[in-house]
Amino acid sequence: MKRFFPVLLAALTLVSCTGTREITRTELKDKIAGAWIGQMVGNIYGLEYENKFVDEPGEGPFTFNKGMNKMAAVDGAFSDDDTDVEYLYLMMMEKYGVDPNYDQVKEGWMYHIRDRVWLANRAALGLMHYGFKPPYTGKKEYNPHWFQIDPQLINEIWAYTAPGMPDYAAAISDWAARITSDDWASSPTVVYGVMYSEAFFEKDVIKLIKLAKSYLPKTDRFRKVMDECIDLWKKYPDDWKAARKVMADELYVNEPDITKSIWNADLNGAMGILALLYGDGDIEKTLNIGCALGFDCDNQTATICGL
Template sequence: MKKVFLLSLSLIVLAAFQPPKSAPKAVTMSKTALQNKIKGGWAGQVIGCTFGGPTEFRYPGTMINDYQNIPWYDGYIKHTMINNPGLYDDLYMDLTFVDVFEKEGLDAPTASHAKAYANAEYMLWHANQAGRYNILNGINAPESGHWLNNPHADDIDFQIEADFSGLMAPGMPNTAAQIGDGIGHIMNYGDGWYGGVYVGAMYSLAFVSSDINYVVKESLKTIPAQSTFYQCIADVIKWHAKYPNDWKQTWFETQRKWADEVGCPDGVHVPFNIDAKINAAYIVIGLLYGNGDFTKTMEISTRCGQDSDCNPSSAGGILGTMIGYDKIPAHWTMGLKEAEDIDFKYTTMSLNDVYQMGLKHALQVVQKNGGQVSGDNVTIAVQTPKTVRLEQAFTGHFPIEKKTIQKELTDEYTTEFDGIGFVLMGNAGAARQSAPRERSNANYVFNAELYLDGKRVETAKLPVSFTSRRHDLFWKYQLPKGKHSIRVKVLNPNPEYTIRMTNLLTYDNKPIKANL
């Protein structure tokens, strides 16, 4: 009996990785059909982001149960775009890069994209903010996204912004990866970059296939099998084959194996998780178990929790590209047309503008990469996915302690730790008596020195402005294993402002194993 069970399990796993049917070498469609898919991709993002908005990070480490109602009604999209425009950060970040391509052409340098987003007025978090700080302070891409310079390198940021790369490269996943390479490394590295490569590939292949299983599996070929990102998504595909009618079982398996955060200091040792791979897993769970049904895809990708607006936004955009704007169910597009002329905040672009730009850029990319545009016909030279280079962040680093500090740094602070790395978490801002000004654009900048084992290793600027802030105060990795001393000294204290230290996260070269 045991042998029969093991044989059956092996067949299930093997079936999960059977090569999907090959895509045609060329696909011809009308410009109208291409435009319809591009519109579906952008509209799907907006729908998913709006639907999941009220649940964003309200369900960390748990799914959203079926009895929990998630609202949707006519006029909801317009209302949200006007009254909660900050929800669409993944959209207006996307559009920042689209705008640069529009102004400077397809060969716009990475530096132009980095400058545009670093100097934008919108608020950012995690890898995006860490990358912005680096760019503003002379650390350029790709170093700005590298994990030694960015503790949030594995976070979700480029994954939620890479839609543009796939929508610009219909049927060309390798070109999508190339378009997004420099941009993705402004703020991410390793798994954080792979999230964007994978999402871009799924968008790209959604133009030329109506089989969501094919798109999910074939796109994964762009990711190195040695990476943890690949292994996580491969597991989801395997579990979907094993539990084809139970997305919650796959969610539980994903949570059990992949929920441990290593990089993002905010997510270590707490349920909150903004890591790219586990949120990409939720996108894939939505797509696979939704099986082409837009409503099921929206519901499942949202109910997986965590970043539950960005994940259905990606899933909705990919599926919207596959089925096209005209096939998105009326339930989800009600009120959409009323919102399509509204400029996204911090931009001068509306959905209708982006629909047109998207077609223009896609036609240019098609022609640049072996395809043809003849009259109303567009012939795409479909690409077989190629694996991008291997890069992995935080290798050999295991978070072992997150010590609460909760002190204001007025002069200097000293502490010790045992390990190979640390992140001193916190932020500069208004003093407590000036709390309402905390997110103001005050231009005061602290200067602070970091001494490690008695040696000064860094002098950093700590702006109090929320848009130019340093997301974490200080960090160092790859230190010799052993005891280390930390000393932080403020060079220019100011009673109107303060530096708040929240936690000290420390790393060792091996994990602590509980004796269970």
């Protein structure tokens, strides 16, 4: 925790400058530590079911088996692709300040990321080694995976350092998402960034979702997806499977071929929103539904458990 401390101080200063919200250093450190542990728990919990439930939702009970076996091998939690690039971004913040620029982030990517990245992240890294700079590394003209899930699963650190500052969290989340992604694929990242930032002060899941939605343009595709998730939750308050079928049909089965993928950003973002809605604020229920909803579910369980 020592190396994180300068960033915490900067975050406290930014919050104080607004004159509207205050959080003690002790509270801030506790919430960040709790959220990071939550990410680890959710990631390891969902890892066994990653990409396993596609055509149909999963059936419980769900366990830690696969993740626990890996933990035993390394004597502790480990970094998966849902909890890795945050370390890199933190290092860049420590080196250059809380607002590193694209050139500085590119430097960090090219030096520290060698392997074990996929899809939009892999394509962006390759483009960097060919001389491209962000945000061109995320442009759909160059990155064939611009529409995938990647930015929403490596973004939490930008909100950890923006407690109670959803405007800043939304802007920096979109900025970071453009390193690997383009167009509507950045929207779920913005939503999670806002929710994480606001969650330092707000515990009501529904309020968090509605606030985050308000940061997207009314014409935004993922905003419409969120509206549909909320409507389905109201229509089927006790049947998440019915809601899942509607969204899976829309965003996977009937998705245009060029962006049809089990790792599609909006598809997995929708599964995260459904897990939060049907989880009723209960962490175990939310995790189990997050696993059962399927697709790239260890991302959803990591993100929502941290939240």
